[in-house]
Amino acid sequence: xxxxxxxxxxxxxxxxxxWHRYMGVGAAAFxxxxxVTGVLLNHTEGLQLDSRHxxxxxxxxxxxxxxxxxxxxxxxxxxxxxxxxEHLYLNRREVSGNYRQLMGAVLKNDMFVVAVSDNILxxxxxxxxxxxxxxxxxxxxxxxxxxxxxxxxxxVRTSLDHYQPDADxxxxxxxxxxxxGVHWATPSPLDPKxxxxxxxxxxxEVLPVERVILDLHSGRFFGxxxxxxxxxxxxxLILLSLSGTWIWLKRRR
Amino acid sequence: xxxxxVVLLLLASVYTGxxxxxxxxxxxxxxxxxxxxxxxxxxxxxxxxxxxxxxKQLLGHRYASLRIRYWRRAQRSAWILEETGKDQPITVGxxxxxxxxxxxxxxxxxxxxxxxxxxxxxxxxxKDARLDDRGNLDRTIDGIxxxxxxxxxxxxxxxxxxxxxxxxxxxxxxxxx
Numbered sequence: 001x002x003x004x005x006x007x008x009x010x011x012x013x014x015x016x017x018x019w020h021r022y023m024g025v026g027a028a029a030f031x032x033x034x035x036v037t038g039v040l041l042n043h044t045e046g047l048q049l050d051s052r053h054x055x056x057x058x059x060x061x062x063x064x065x066x067x068x069x070x071x072x073x074x075x076x077x078x079x080x081x082x083x084x085x086e087h088l089y090l091n092r093r094e095v096s097g098n099y100r101q102l103m104g105a106v107l108k109n110d111m112f113v114v115a116v117s118d119n120i121l122x123x124x125x126x127x128x129x130x131x132x133x134x135x136x137x138x139x140x141x142x143x144x145x146x147x148x149x150x151x152x153x154x155x156v157r158t159s160l161d162h163y164q165p166d167a168d169x170x171x172x173x174x175x176x177x178x179x180x181g182v183h184w185a186t187p188s189p190l191d192p193k194x195x196x197x198x199x200x201x202x203x204x205e206v207l208p209v210e211r212v213i214l215d216l217h218s219g220r221f222f223g224x225x226x227x228x229x230x231x232x233x234x235x236x237l238i239l240l241s242l243s244g245t246w247i248w249l250k251r252r253r
Numbered sequence: 254x255x256x257x258x259v260v261l262l263l264l265a266s267v268y269t270g271x272x273x274x275x276x277x278x279x280x281x282x283x284x285x286x287x288x289x290x291x292x293x294x295x296x297x298x299x300x301x302x303x304x305x306x307x308x309k310q311l312l313g314h315r316y317a318s319l320r321i322r323y324w325r326r327a328q329r330s331a332w333i334l335e336e337t338g339k340d341q342p343i344t345v346g347x348x349x350x351x352x353x354x355x356x357x358x359x360x361x362x363x364x365x366x367x368x369x370x371x372x373x374x375x376x377x378x379x380k381d382a383r384l385d386d387r388g389n390l391d392r393t394i395d396g397i398x399x400x401x402x403x404x405x406x407x408x409x410x411x412x413x414x415x416x417x418x419x420x421x422x423x424x425x426x427x428x429x430x
Contacts, residue, residue, distance in 0.1 A: 132318060136281050170295050
């Protein structure tokens, strides 16, 4: 082999090596993201990524997550019972479970009685759930309103009749149409401070951390073009491994 | 042959795609079946004080409610309890007879996976189980791969029902003359 040919070969190898380095630097950032997120996803349960939620405002804004503007709230005693989406709150405290259709809430002695999701929910003053009574537990079906009579006893209105529970809420009896002195729960507006706090809490309960890490791993986090960019990075990594092997083989010779 | 294979593959895909969620038995039907259409009046047990702590220890967290309803006649008590598998609560009916588990049945399953726990091949393992001195079931319950969290929830509820039944019977002893 002539000296000219050998020099040409060396120059070719060097230029290939420069390209290899550029490709390496270009792929490094993607590689880091893919590797770190991959490790995290492998330990989703241990790190509780599926049960923890993103609190960062800019990430929630990036995903377009908004708290519902319409909130159904009732004033019971001096506290607000509010339904936002499927979340039920006693003032700022969230009540465990998913709910829909809040029909009303009243305070009876040291207990809140809430008509929601065709259920009667009994809550302590601190918002702990005492019981959730479902239609199968003997409560009247299709509750439209809840209130208290002059003696402080609970009354509910359905499309058919009015009913009253016993002291333990285990049995319900027809009350009849004598509604003298019954005070029905009516929706009440929330003060702006509480509304804003609930909206902030709601947004912080929607997006699991796992979803964000999955989206980072696949590139979807970066928008519609993200997966294509990550595909290109993967192709770059494949080229990198081939060029690295080729350079190593050439050098050995 | 090819036709059969295609049909088999189609059937398999239909089977695996079947939704796990569903109401398998309404709670009141479960109670009527348990007490031969003569369901006793419900009673309540409160999870307060030491009982609340013990329940927390059994479940690994607080029970969703502070009071639990039960139905009882003589030595038999029936319980409708809920425990979350992965994300959603599983509603389970349990019958305890003289301190031993007579029946455990999934009534409502809301999770997307793990509904195998409703089948008798799994629930039959609990038959006659009772609590040992340390509050554990007196036997090993074999798990189901892919339904680990639902299995765990079922075991917790079995222990909870047995504990609560013992508490109810203890109340009887303390209130007897």
